[in-house]
Amino acid sequence: MxxxxxxxxxxxxxxxxxxxxxxxxxxxxxxxxxxxxxxxxxxxxxxxxxxxxxxxxxxxxxxxxxxxxxxxxxxxxxxxxxxxxxxxxxxxxxxxxxxxxxxxxxxxxxxxxxxxxPHRRVWENAAYGLQVRGVDAAERRRRAMEALEIVGLTNFADAFPHELSGGMKQRVGLARGLATDAxxxxxxxxxxxxxxxxxxxxxxxxxxxxxxxxxxxxxxxxxxxxxxxxxxxxxxxxxxxxxxxxxxxxxxxxxxxxxxxxxxxxxDRSRCLTAEQVMKKPLLTASPDDDLRDLLNKLSELEQNALYVLDPAGRILGVAKDHRIAQAISQGKTRVRDVLIREHAEVHPSTRLINLSRLAAQDRVPIAVVDDERRLLGVVPRATLLAAIAGEEEAADAT
Ligand SMILES: Nc1ncnc2c1ncn2[C@@H]1O[C@H](COP(=O)(O)OP(=O)(O)O)[C@@H](O)[C@H]1O
Ligand SMILES: [Mg+2]
Structure with missing residues (x-):
């Protein structure tokens, strides 16, 4: 509305x-x-x-x-x-x-x-908007104290403005705005x-x-x-x-x-853009019962070296990596569930890129962007992340 x-x-x-x-x-x-x-x-x-x-x-x-x-x-x-x-x-x-x-x-x-x-206490300053409105004294004090608690100034409620730093004074201003219930x-x-x-x-x-x-x-x-x-x-x-x-x-x-x-x-793009704004659809995902040989073929066709394995609801169970798949096949294993590992990073769509870059440094699997139920929404490969921060178009073959 x-x-x-x-x-x-x-x-x-x-x-x-x-x-x-x-x-x-x-x-x-x-x-x-x-x-x-x-x-x-x-x-x-x-x-x-x-x-x-x-x-x-x-x-x-x-x-x-x-x-x-x-x-x-x-x-x-x-x-x-x-x-x-x-x-x-x-x-x-x-x-x-x-x-x-x-x-x-x-x-x-x-x-x-x-x-x-200057001659009124911090709480009285915070309550100023209420006084103008004709709210009675006890109620003013109560509401001002609530607002001061929100801005972290409870301990200074009875101090005078000259005892506060610039930042604290500004918080009193914020409290004054909040106390009015506007x-x-x-x-x-x-x-x-x-x-x-x-x-x-x-x-x-x-x-x-x-x-x-x-x-x-x-x-x-x-x-x-x-x-x-x-x-x-x-x-x-x-x-x-x-x-x-x-x-x-x-x-x-x-x-x-x-x-x-x-x-x-x-x-500063890294502080402005969010995971949601740069994420891509994963090229390939798998379920635990998929066949390892099929998957290895698909991975090599797409020139990918890892993928996310999801449950039927789309939640991440783990990651399957190509070298582990190859190894498992040579040991006679056939199902994706045999190669699952959990060593990826999951972030919320609203996570800022600056916080993604810290994760990307630790891990070579594209970062997973998940919703509140941990369902996979998209992935952020390292190259995508770097290109987004630099403000460049990503090279077509880089992931
Ligand atoms: N009361 C006023 N009388 C005459 N000119 C004004 C008055 N208030 C603002 N201005 C002029 O209007 C323009 C916009 O000002 P303002 O809204 O204060 O801009 P900003 O907040 O973006 O700095 C400026 O050129 C300013 O000088
Ligand atoms: Mg102005």
Whole structure:
């Protein structure tokens, strides 16, 4: 279900902003309108849907319109044209009191440089959104403590902000967002001010939280690697327009234009792509009762040296390797079950390639990608893995 829907959303800054829409319709470019009319089209004709429970990233260089776009979702900015729906209600038509209600109950916002109140304790800071809502003191304390526990700050609940490191302060900001129970969190570059290691911790924390809480999160970043790491889907912005929306893997595999291709050229692919995105169908599998001679023939025809042996449900029983098969045949054995060994690696479809490369170094059998019931979904041969990380087409005969 769509939690948030944007249709043709445009925001123009300047006097009589609507004029810019006419000028655009008459074919004037964004640059000309800025130069000649002093009207800045910060966001131009943006449409997309965000699903309930999705972690949706808006990514783009500084000045590309990310903050302006996201601030139209809770109407901190009024769109010049277009509609913004949250749970099917158009926020552009809401009255002042409806808006207040929306911001207090449904949407909360976490900023990069959000202000902690220096003379209030950590838990009071975390409870700020609740106080604004008029929640009573005992309930505020209880909910703030819950949120602080989630972000790992229980022991600092009664401390003051100056006693916290930068990363811890940012976690208080996250707790403040969580404590409100809002279904939608808007996060405007929440980690950009943090140093890289703390930032990575915060990204992991966010992903862990999201696994349990399943809020709808709109997360802004100018950092492509961060976008790829945390986003279920990513909208790439340039000069106010959204130039592509897709999963990290989709954007890497098929950049919509040269701008996006340039942008992703130095992305860390090993941390973005998942096993599912690069796996292949196994050329050959066997069951335990298959005949060893037949299998050896098939293997040599396909120029493979090993295969996965599956039970009737498709679960992996083990691996059969060509040299062991040949040896077993010479010892008078006939069935695949006689040569089964278990020395392969199994991974979940969502495993990142960086974690596969560690496994590939240990083992010459293609890595098995399995579902929750351990059924074989596909394999990742070493050559496939290396080619994917390098961003190259794989040589046709290499496996
Ligand atoms: N309140 C405002 N008044 C005028 N121009 C603004 C305002 N807010 C943002 N802008 C301009 O709109 C463009 C997009 O800004 P912004 O949405 O903050 O981009 P980002 O968040 O991607 O860095 C920039 O050129 C910025 O200078
Ligand atoms: Mg911004």
């Amino acid at each position: 769509n939690k948030i829907s944007l249709r043709g959303v445009t925001k123009v800054f300047g006097k009589q902003p609507e004029r810019a829409l006419d000028l655009l319709a008459r074919g004037m470019t964004r640059d000309e309108i800025l130069r000649k009319e002093k009207l800045l089209i910060a966001v131009h004709d943006v449409s997309f849907d965000i699903e309930e429970g999705e972690l949706f990233v808006v990514m783009g260089l500084s000045g590309s319109g990310k903050s302006t776009l996201v601030r139209m979702i809770n109407r901190l900015h009024d769109p010049t044209s277009g509609s913004v729906e949250v749970d099917g209600e158009d926020v552009t038509r809401m009255s002042a009191s409806q808006l207040r209600e929306l911001r207090m109950t449904k949407i909360s916002m976490v900023f990069q440089h959000f202000a902690l109140f 279904d939608v969190l808007l996060m405007d570059e929440p980690f950009s001010a943090l140093d890289p290691l703390i930032r990575r911790d915060m990204q992991n924390l966010l992903l862990d939280l999201q696994r349990d809480l399943k809020r709808t999160i709109v997360f802004i970043t100018h950092d492509l690697n961060e976008a790829m790491r945390v986003g279920d889907r990513i909208a790439v912005m340039r000069d106010g327009a959204v130039v592509q929306v897709g999963t990290g893997g989709e954007i890497i595999a098929e950049p919509a234009n040269e701008y996006v291709a340039d942008f992703i050229s130095d992305v």
